Amino acid sequence: MIDRITIDPQICEGRPTIRGMRITVDFVLKLLGDGMETDEIVAAYPELEKENVYQAAKYAAWLAREKTSAIDEASCRVGQCTSLKPKAGYRSRFLR
Numbered sequence: 716m717i718d719r720i721t722i723d724p725q726i727c728e729g730r731p732t733i734r735g736m737r738i739t740v741d742f743v744l745k746l747l748g749d750g751m752e753t754d755e756i757v758a759a760y761p762e763l764e765k766e767n768v769y770q771a772a773k774y775a776a777w778l779a780r781e782k783t784s785a786i787d788e789a790s791c792r793v794g795q796c797t798s799l800k801p802k803a804g805y806r807s808r809f810l811r
Contacts, residue, residue, distance in 0.1 A: 717770050717773055717774050717777070718770075719733060719734050719766065719767050720732070720733065720740060720770055720771065720774045721733075721734060721735045723735060727739050731774060733763060733767045733770075733771065734767065736762060738760065738762070738763065740771045740774055740775065743756065743763075743767070743768055743771040744771055744772070744775055746759075747768070747772065753765050753768045753769070756768055
């Protein structure tokens with residue numbers, strides 16, 4: 716279960732964050748990608764716990780499993796392409 720990742724339009728422009736703090740999932744993933752170990756991240760950011768880092772990685776894995784498909788940009792005007800709009804409630808069901 717991923718219960719420490721929150722999405723709030725009022726925090727960090729709606730990007731996924733750790734427990735509603737202003738530490739984004741993408742920031743934690745960048746630290747991991749730069750070679751930092753979980754213990755190093757927690758030491759550098761004491762407001763985080765190991766489980767927060769693990770759940771950020773689990774969340775990223777879940778997103779990577781999403782099916783993606785190419786769209787024809789010429790036939791899709793900004794804001795009018797229904798294929799670019801997320802299905803209502805899809806991600807929110809997962810985060811509950």
